[in-house]
Structures are given as structure tokens and as C-alpha cells.
Amino acid sequence: MPQDTELARRLQAVTLRIVNAARHADRPAPALLAVGKTRDAGEIDALCALRIALGEARSGFGENYVQEAAGKIEALANRPIEWHLIGHLQSNKARQAAELFDWVQTIDRPKLVAALARHRPPRRAPLNALVQVNIDDEGSKHGCRPADVPALAAAIAAEPRLVLRGLMAIPAPHPDPGRRRGAFARMRALYEALAAAHPTVDTLSMGMSDDLEQAIAEGATLVRVGTALFGPRERR
Template structure:
């Protein structure tokens, strides 16, 4: 039931990348509030969207899903244990949930403070690969949003990179939803500048996660390598 919506999003991504002369970004399906059955159906649609023999450009090797809450994600992971999926935490993580998050997720995109870095590193199980980490940046200095200040990125990134059980992969941001597209695009451009500086220092840095259902094109134009799409794939939240 999700094939049409998925194809529309993939077409948007392809057109945006082509128009901007950018590589096709990875698609992260944001499954917060969606039931496990919807995740399974979307995973099937994602797999079916890759032509036989073609590379999975823009798609993860395993279908990737973004969740906001640890407990909600754990329930879905249990229900979908037979599926090979990649799980990203994209919501604010409290330190007291770090133990569960470190064991359950493949990526945590919302690392924004030293205390969380230490907790995730301490609790990442030795039997798993290092946890992929993105530093979340509050690029528009919004009091209602989490994330470190842009000037704090170098120190926080260094703290992540120093932990053997963590793998620094890049940056994530949720710019303010300004009605003026130019202001949104400026925020994306500032994130790209931060990302380029970080990638110049750490060769493993390859991911700039920004852009959602209503601003995919702006984010891709400014260099997003991963977009987080929920509504355009699943419909209205929780439906």
C-alpha cells in the first residue's frame, strides 16, 4: 500500500539531486507513531524499489527507519525481529535511556552533550559494531529544540571520535520551519559548511542528515546526504 507514496518520494529525491548536481541522498523512513505492521509493509516497498542488479543508491542496504522514542522502537524491533532492518534514533535521548539505546539502535542521530557521549560508549555492547553517531546541531538557536550550538561541534565531535565503541559519522539538524524558503535554505547551507569542516578533519564523516517531507528539495540542494521522511511516506502521523 506504500509503493505509490514511496515512488513519489524517490522521484522527488532523484529530481532534486539531478537539479542540484548532487549525489542522491539516503532515505530514512521516519516510522514514529506507526505500527510495526506499517514498518514491515514499508520495508517490503523499499526492497521492491531497488531494480534487480542495481545499486541501492539513496537507500540503505537494509531498509532504514527512524524512531523518536526508545520504548516505542523496542516494541517494534521485538515484533519485527525476523526482519533485517536498520534502526536510527532521531528523537532526543535522555541519559537514563542511553543503556537501552546503545544496545538497540544502529545509529543515534541526536547526540548533543558530553554526558550522552560517555553513556552511549559505556553501554554499547562489545558484540556489536561501534554505534554510528551524528552530532545534533541547533542551527537556528531555537529554545524549543535540542542540539548543541554550532561553535560546540568541534569539541563534541572530538569527544565522540575518541570513543572506540562509537563511530562519528557526521551531523544532524532540524532547522526552524520558516515560511520563507530562503531562510530554511540558509540554515541548510550553514549546516553544510559545518559538515565540510568536520569531514575535512575526520575521514569517516560522511553523513549530513537534514531535510524532511516538506523541504527535501532545499536540503538536497544544499548537500544533505540523508533525508528523514515520514508524512510523505506514511501519511498523517499515526494514521
């Protein structure tokens, strides 16, 4: 099967999963963020073309690494792509991230808030910001504690060069779907409380290739999908 045909098949399958899950949960279908980690600009360009053909005015793509993303963003500058940073952001990469991305989904400490605001170029719209939450309190995961969300969100909301849009999480990959859904439910509760306090909050980023149905059932407004779209990725 030609590569672009296989890509179209995968996109159709993922879209159907999202639509069916939303219908089953009686919730609005979330936006799809295609994760381009380890994928080259040509692969992203091909998927972007398919999404444009389906009527998307602007496609969301997520990248884990600032340096890896930089070349792709430059190569695809003429494509209608909204670029999201979804990987851990080191403080020394904050300037470049603020210059390159439309969204940063992984803000988990006050130092990043100040750095991103300081380095966001005046010529660009304010940077869309999500607070990353370590919802399962995993020692190996980045993200703030749930109790720290209000203060961190308030710090973002106070910066004119940032816009607080919501929350992001990567729950523990527990084999029991019910356990994962419990984490998603806790995220939804945090999100609803945050939205009640901040009128700009409209995004709950959670759910990936293997658990997007559970995330949608609990109210995800954006799901991050890589493997189910592009196939298994090469190890770095």
C-alpha cells in the same frame, strides 16, 4: 485504494522527489530514512517489503522514542533494517538506546557520549553517531551550538565503541524556503569542516517531508521522511 498500493504510490512519489532534487542540484541522491513515529510494526514491515522489492539490501528507519522503538525492533528483528534514533535522548535511556539502535543521530552533550560508549554491547558493531546541531538557536529545540560541534565530535571520535559519522539538524520551520535553505547552507559548512578533520564523517542528515528539496540542494546525504510516506500521523 488498498493500503499497500497507497504506500507504494507514496514511496514512488518521495523517491522521485529525491531523484529530481538531486539531479537539479547536480548532487548525489541522498539516502532515504523512513520515519516510523507513531506507526506500528505492520506499517513499517509493509514499507520495508516494498523497499526490498526495489532492490534495497538494508532499509533505514528512524524512531523518535526509545520505548516505542523497542517493540518494533523486536517484532521486525528478521527484517534487514538499520534503526536510527532521531528523537531527543534522555540520559536515563542511553543504555537502552546503545543496545537497540544502529545509529543515534541526536547526540548533543558530552554526558551522552560517555553513556552510549559505556553501554554499547561488545557483540555489536560500534554505534554510528551524529552530532545534533541547533542551527537556528531555537530555545525550544535540542542540539548543541554550532561552536560546540568540534569538541563534541572529538569526544565521539575518541570512543572506540562509537563511530563519528557526521551531523544532524532540524532547522526552524520558517515559511520562507530561502530562510530554511540558509540554515541548510550553514549546516553544510559545518559538515565540510568536520569531514576535513575526521575521515569517518560521511553523513549530513537534514531535510524532511516539506523541505527535502532545499536540504538536498545544500548537500544532504540523508533525508528523514515520515508524513510524505505514511500520510498524516495521529497526534500523541
